[in-house]
Amino acid sequence: SLSHQSGWIVIVFGWGLGVAMAVYAVGGISGAHLNPAVTLGLAFVGDFPWKEVPSYILGQMIGAFLGAVLVFLHYLPHWKETEDQGAKLGVFSTGPAIPNTFANLFSETLGTFVLVLGLLAIGANKFTDGLNPLVVGFLIVAIGLSLGGTTGYAINPARDLGPRIAHF
Template structure:
């Protein structure tokens, strides 16, 4: 199996099981309906573990553009392979979410809330606030990349690493996921969001494109910073990339504050004219 196909298949498995648990918990007339956040976080953790077990020997099982970027910035992955890995991850995520759509086919019509249907495919904020939502995704993905690198630096029984990484996903979900649904993976969010837009889902409503940049930009920056931070702090090898990424993060967060301010002023004007 080629690395490209491995990343595609592995990411598809990740989304089939990850978006699948979201569908099972949230769609009407599912036996798993209303089983809660712990079930969702466990489902995503096991989804990552299975995806890594499936294709780790072929591609390293990044399954996440933020991980690919983090490893590239750390110097553990060649930059020439980054575009093909990211393309495979996005395609795999779209394919995986289409399979989830087919698996739960009669449940879309049984579910009335369009927001619930979108939530099967993509993340959204508990409280809409660009700065906080972006920061949440950055922090969660930073922890993910530093956690993966830290796990890799330890010796475990052969074959146990993917299972430990799965528990890292559960930990991030339980501790940090309540703010934005913890995308921590641009492909995991944007790929299924595109599928949601394209698929003939009964009563699906908006794909919420106004928020879509948050779970792409936040994880990309958080994962990249995690890679250079690990190299600087854990390995004592400072690079200029650390300061460049930090500068970009500060600029993007400043822009998000301006967007929040504009949003508040727009809401205020609407209330005054109502």
């Protein structure tokens, strides 16, 4: 597509704005639980009931899978024209700049920790009505710019696993 090789800044802002719009869309329904790590983090600190964790995580995984199917259908004409298998996989999953299991796991764990900590901080502060989703989007951008270059920063097990399953 025309956005092929548009650069890291475009990718990071695309994710940040996408997450902000998703939070606007479902925040009032589910508390904007888009990420199993966030759901688990909130349950650990007592801000979310443990009995609802499994159904939320299942919904997050199904949502990520269905989102990936829609992306596949959207780009259907482009798949035939693209021979680079890595570029195709990159649409569905993140990948490290340098493969190193320990370093990559540390990077994703740190990014996810910063995400959950940032969300707890955002929740503890009072913003003007309607600004929280935008602040969450900027948090995603900040994590991407500061920590995301090493692994592509999935920071969301559903965002990574669901689309990987759809890819196969």
